[in-house]
Amino acid sequence: MxxxxxxxxxxxxxxxxxxxxxxxxxxxxxxxxxxxxxxxxxxxxxxxxxxxxxxxxxxxxxxxxxxxxxxxxxxxxxxxxxxxxxxxxxxxxxxxxxxxxxxxxxxxxxxxxxxxxxxxxxxxxxxxxxxxTGGVVYTTPNTGVESADQIGKLEGQDLIYASQGATSLDLVPLLGFRLMGLDVRHVFGFQGRGDGRLAFERGEVNIDYQTSSAYLQNVQPLVDEGIAIPLFSWGALDDDGNIVRDPTFPDMPSYVEAYEMVNGEPPSGEEFEAYKAFFVAGFPxxxxxxxxxxxxxxxxxxxxxxxxxxxxxxxxxxxxxxxxxxxxxxxxxxxxxxxxxxTRVRPEVRQSVVDLLTSEYDVTLD
Incomplete structure (x- = not known):
């Protein structure tokens, strides 16, 4: 209609x-x-x-x-x-x-x-x-990754992600992948995460995420067939505001756990605070x-x-x-x-993200 x-x-x-x-x-x-x-x-x-x-x-x-x-x-x-x-x-x-x-x-x-x-x-x-809600990041077995505990194998690989745009919900993976140290090329202009999943199924991209509902309905069958390898969920917030495992995916590492797998220590600092601010707005x-x-x-x-x-x-x-x-x-x-x-974020956090998008991704918000 x-x-x-x-x-x-x-x-x-x-x-x-x-x-x-x-x-x-x-x-x-x-x-x-x-x-x-x-x-x-x-x-x-x-x-x-x-x-x-x-x-x-x-x-x-x-x-x-x-x-x-x-x-x-x-x-x-x-x-x-x-x-x-x-x-x-x-x-x-x-x-x-x-x-x-x-x-x-x-x-x-x-x-x-x-x-x-x-x-x-x-x-x-x-x-x-x-x-x-939550979301799950997954990759293709063509990357050599066979399970979540092998996420470190993605370091140094040329990863491609189908993005709706730098100011969409795909800002969370943009900030998260960058903070984690993964080399991800974000291809902007897709109309929705469903289109991103279809690009993954066609082999045009090799890393993707879907929110929980779309993952359960459309990606779990790909996992069952061995076409997709789940890596981690973005996680959930506990009562103290800490990022913990998503209750829908209790056996899957959270973003914080996946970060530590790759980097050997938990995330911290201003970039993590910016990531977390938009994670809260985007998922909880x-x-x-x-x-x-x-x-x-x-x-x-x-x-x-x-x-x-x-x-x-x-x-x-x-x-x-x-x-x-x-x-x-x-x-x-x-x-x-x-x-x-x-629908609210601290002005200094907003400005830090705007500056990053301008300097690193040539996205100008004027």
Missing amino acids: SISNFTRRTALALGAVGITLSTALPGAAQDVSFEGETIEWLIPFSAGGGSDTWARFLAPFLTKHLPGNPSVQVVNEPGGGSTKGANLFAARAEPDGLTILGTSGSTQFPYLLGDPRVRYDYADWTVVMATP AQKMTFLPEGTDQSIIDAYKQAFVDIQADPEFQETKGATIGDYQLATGDAAQTLYEQG
Whole structure:
């Protein structure tokens, strides 16, 4: 479905579009029903990547738990490292509850770095759910690596990575590989991580990563066939803010462990602090769902409650691990906290990364 469908909602008219708002009692919260409606869940990435997999898994549960049981259709609008779709959402989405946006670190990072393509402001939107996630880095057996504990064999090799762009979520591997000391050539311009995986399958690149959902669905079969060799996960944060093993991949080394395998000591210093800042924004606070500016509180509350109900749904709990990983949906205050972590970075950290991108990768953010 084309994003041009946004244009059918040219005015805010809650009753006119078929959303029912009724007050059960004077002063009580309004009840919302989306019966007979279609919700468009805009994903600013190509099909097959982690964000697309995440949204398509959750969409039926959203249908089940939103009042009125509307159809929920995922709409892919890739381009500009996800800024194209986010810009369209900011410009055209009506505050009627019929359009929601799913963002990723690749949407957060251009915003954090002051990318001139960004014409959206996270402060204008309301977060209704956030999902921490992880990611797994893998290579091809053509590198001579047969298991994660042989990652040191990658030193000195000419590695090629298919990147969405230096200000996308692929900033995490860019900073991480560089800090680790691996010689990786980043080929910019891919439309999504799904496209990066396809480039890996075609043999055009020899190192890649996918977020947990896409890895479980699309890369694990490649691992089973011996086509891909998992190296490490980016990891997760413990209660003290330390990077530890990802609960979805407990048998896989974290980035910190992999770094130590290559360098003989754990990472430290200013470059590691910059890496960690964007890792936190990109993974523990990665995927979020938003309603546009001006949305009525009753609609916001309906969405928030729907995601609370999804979290409590036994079917969701039983099936999520194989598709999106062993992560819980963050709702309410927890979602707000992740939103704040994922859309803010210290100015000095931002500037250090901007300077690096300019000097080392000829990326200018003006």
